[in-house]
Structure formats: structure tokens, C-alpha cells
Amino acid sequence: MKKRERVKRKDNIVFFPGLEKRLTDKGLENLEKKKFKEAINLLEEAREYDPDNDEILIGLVLAYFEAASFQKAKALAKEMLHKGIGDYLQMVDLYLTVLIQLHEYHEIVSTVEALLEEKEIPPEKHDHFLTILQFSRRMAENRQLDLEENEPEEKTVQELNLFANENLNEQMLLISSLAEKNIRPYLHEIADYLEAEAGHPFLKTILLTLLKEQEIDRELLIRKFGMDKKVIPTQLPEVREEPRMREIKTLLESHLESENPGLFENTCGMVERNFFISYPFELEPESTHAWAAAFHYLAQDYMGINTSMDDLSKEYGVSVREIEEAISKIEEIEKISYPNI
Numbered sequence: 001m002k003k004r005e006r007v008k009r010k011d012n013i014v015f016f017p018g019l020e021k022r023l024t025d026k027g028l029e030n031l032e033k034k035k036f037k038e039a040i041n042l043l044e045e046a047r048e049y050d051p052d053n054d055e056i057l058i059g060l061v062l063a064y065f066e067a068a069s070f071q072k073a074k075a076l077a078k079e080m081l082h083k084g085i086g087d088y089l090q091m092v093d094l095y096l097t098v099l100i101q102l103h104e105y106h107e108i109v110s111t112v113e114a115l116l117e118e119k120e121i122p123p124e125k126h127d128h129f130l131t132i133l134q135f136s137r138r139m140a141e142n143r144q145l146d147l148e149e150n151e152p153e154e155k156t157v158q159e160l161n162l163f164a165n166e167n168l169n170e171q172m173l174l175i176s177s178l179a180e181k182n183i184r185p186y187l188h189e190i191a192d193y194l195e196a197e198a199g200h201p202f203l204k205t206i207l208l209t210l211l212k213e214q215e216i217d218r219e220l221l222i223r224k225f226g227m228d229k230k231v232i233p234t235q236l237p238e239v240r241e242e243p244r245m246r247e248i249k250t251l252l253e254s255h256l257e258s259e260n261p262g263l264f265e266n267t268c269g270m271v272e273r274n275f276f277i278s279y280p281f282e283l284e285p286e287s288t289h290a291w292a293a294a295f296h297y298l299a300q301d302y303m304g305i306n307t308s309m310d311d312l313s314k315e316y317g318v319s320v321r322e323i324e325e326a327i328s329k330i331e332e333i334e335k336i337s338y339p340n341i
Helices: 019-032 034-051 054-066 070-083 087-101 103-116 121-148 170-181 183-194 203-211 243-257 261-278 288-301 309-316 320-334
Strands: 008-012 014-016 220-223 227-231
Touching: 008 220, 014 087, 019 034, 034 054, 034 183, 054 070, 054 087, 054 121, 087 103, 087 121, 103 121, 103 309, 121 170, 170 203, 170 261, 170 309, 203 261, 243 261, 243 288, 243 309, 261 320, 288 309, 288 320, 309 320
Parallel strands: none
Antiparallel strands: 008 014, 220 227
């Protein structure tokens, strides 16, 4: 006979079994929809009833992180590591991601050194953690020198040397470190990187977001995919709020969400990746319907679902030629690698 689940109480109010599951599901749903405050409220409540549930806790760390509550994300991720909750390496990666955002390089060094001493890291992950360790050691040393000099600004600004380092992970970590600095002394070098065709499109987007955050209002030339564009960072839309991207996601929602929610989420992920890489350019074709149809087609194709281009052409009201043009651009962008961090 199945054991009856115990009724739970809170402030003398009786809660029936399964309440934490409903709270968790609703919280994770809000997290996927990027409603981070709502997700936090629901997952925190679910945690009260099931404090060691890894699904709840991982969701809560991610919600804290996305809501920029980095100290809360750090504390919870650290607690999970100490308690052995969740997949260990996954939690270490998550914890390090939060520490990088907080620029707590000494803590990163001690954590990764301990991890390497355990000798339980899979071979395919060894270089990943070693890269983080080497970079964090350098950043920790630089911070210590800054404190010893006790000066508000460095008299001599060290160059970033972005072109000298071909390791995408290290470049990403280096650029991330600029978030805590006055970026203006590096503007000349950043401008050169944005203008160079050799610069990585992903890193150029990160640099533009940092320039926007620090309210840089000078005109800069950016080059991606053989195209040039002059931009003023303060006048750019937020990378996650680009009007064209939102229109495409709205179209996909009307065609896919009720019919196949899983496919809809996967397709939206592809949309966000492509727009992040191509930011701040608007690629051809101009039709948002053509782009929506192209993302729809490729998402189904990646999942092994046979799709008729003619049917999608009719469904979205665009020509097959426009869809194929958009598909070509998407496939080009999808080949671009991302930092493994």
C-alpha cells in the first residue's frame, strides 16, 4: 500500500500534498518566460516545503542570476555544493559563473584548485577549468596590485591585446572583467576591435552591451558579416529587447506555442542566439514573416521533423525564396562558436 504523503503546515495553514510541485512547475515556467521576480517568489515558496530539491534550487539560482541578485545566487550555489545537492560539476560550473559576474577571482582560484586536486574532472572538461584558473589568477594578481597602489585610477592602462589571444574563452573572461572598470581608457582598442572583420561577432556584442551600460555616447564603426554600421552605444536597443526579434517571437508564438510548446521554446532559443550574434545589424530579408518561417523550418529540421517549405510559405504568407534566404543567414550564424563558460 502506498504511503500517504504527510500534510504540511505553514503559519497554521494546512497545505495539501503536491503544493510544492505546483509551485515549482509555475516557478520554472516563469523562469523560461523571463519573468524572474515571479519565478523567484514561487521557487522560494516551493523551497520552504522541499528545501533540498535540486530542481527547485537550481531554478532558484538561475532566477537570482538572471535578476542580477548575484550575492543570493552565490550563497545558494555554495550551499548546494557543500550539501552535495545536484550534479557536482554542473553546480561548480554554475557557482563559477556567478563568481565571474561578481569578479571574485580569489574565490574562483581556490575553488578550481580544489577541484583539480580531487582529480575527478573528466578529460574533456580539464582545459575548460584550467583556462578559468589561469585567467582568474592573473585577475586576482592585478587586483592586488591595484589595492597596493591605492590610486583611484591607474596611471598607465594595460592594453587588452584582444587580437593577440585567439582563445575564445580567455577573450570572453577578459572582456567580462571590463564590467567593473571604467571602460573609457580602453575605448581606442575596443573601437579597433569592433571595426576589424577578424573580431568575433559574439565578443563584439558583449563589448557593445558594456559600452551601452557605461553610457558611451561617441560614434563607433562596427563590422560584422562583411557589413559596416556606425552606432552610438547609448542609442542602441537592449540586446534582449530588439524590436525585430520580439516581432519574430510573437509570430512564432501564434504559430507554435499551443501546438508544440517544446518546439516553440527551442525555436525561441535559436532566435535569441542569432539576434545576439548579429546585433546590432538587421540582416536581409526584411520580412519578419520570412525570418519566423525560416526559424520554424530549421527548428523542426534539427528535431528530425519533416517540413514542407511550400506549406510554411503559405502559413506565413511569404515566398519560398525569402525563407531560403533567411535560412542561409541563420545557418551561417549557427556555425559560429560560443565561449564554453
